[in-house]
Amino acid sequence: MCILFGCHLRRTGATPLNESSQKKSQLLKAGERLDILKKENIQIIQSPSVFSFSLDAVLLANFASVPSSRKTKIVDFCSGNGAVAFLLTGKTTNPIIGVEIQDRLIDMAKRTVQLNELEDRVSFIQADINEITSEIQPDSVDIITCNPPYFKNIPSSTKNTYSEFTIARHEIKLNLNQLMKKTGQLLKMNGKAYFVHRPDRLLEILDTMRANRLAPKKIQFIYPKAGKEANMILIEAIKDGKEDGLHILPPFYVHDETGEYTKEVKAILFGE
Secondary structure (H helix, E strand, O other), X not given: OOOOOOOEOOOOOOOOOOOOOHHHHHHOOOOOEXXXXXXXXXEEEXXXXXXXXXXXXXXXXXXXXXXXXXXXXXXXXXXXXXXXXXXXXXOOXXXXXXXXXXXXXXXXXXXXXXXXXXXXXXXXXXXXXXHHHHOOOOOOEEEEEEOOOOEOOOOOOOOOOOHHHHHHHEOOOOOHHHHHHHHHHHEEEEEEEEEEEOHHHHHHHHHHHHHOOEEEEEEEEEEOOOOOOOOEEEEEEEEOOOOOOOEEOOOEEOEOOOOOEOHHHHHXXXXX
16 A cells, blocks of 8 residues: 555544553553544554554545445455555445555454454455465455555655655555456456556557456546646446446546635545
């Protein structure tokens, strides 16, 4: 899960909670805090020095179409501290499986499960997605969501000094082709995948999807505000879907002319 410049959630969207209770203090580690997912009423463990989710995770969870109750197997790749998985609990009663490779991030995610007593709703697997078929059977998943590393692993590129951020942001452990290959392997026929990524890699993303039996069906461009270039894209793909029928959805704006969140973003974050 990646952190985009200019897309960090404001404190009004993730309000620190009272950490005085014994359970909270036992589950929190040094440098961590509790924030709240307001609509889902979930307290999530974050660490500004290690990893905190951003608006891209929120928009991805909102974009994903998941059945509210019909039996569905849902897997979230590159889970980080579990934000997308926890956000999806507000949309479905189906259990959600998060997959994350990093020790510290999956530890935070699992402690968030404990804190909110969500053991029957959310679980996490610590695994390399390149080896995920040893954990999850191929052709068995209905829906995959993923907020992947956005940036190619170029030796000369600037990388965050924290390894957690570096792995989350750069294709060190997982590149685009590997991601699409494993997505295609895990999904059932006509299963759906949902991704958030960067517009400058759109053509590469579409080509890689199609090479791995994933037919792009919906694309939505996310803009910081009107008059600015898009800085995120949301994509829906269907395994073994028909080549035609791609829909470009209306543009989505994060901020209005005053710099405040648009009513659409407030509705997603706060239910307003």
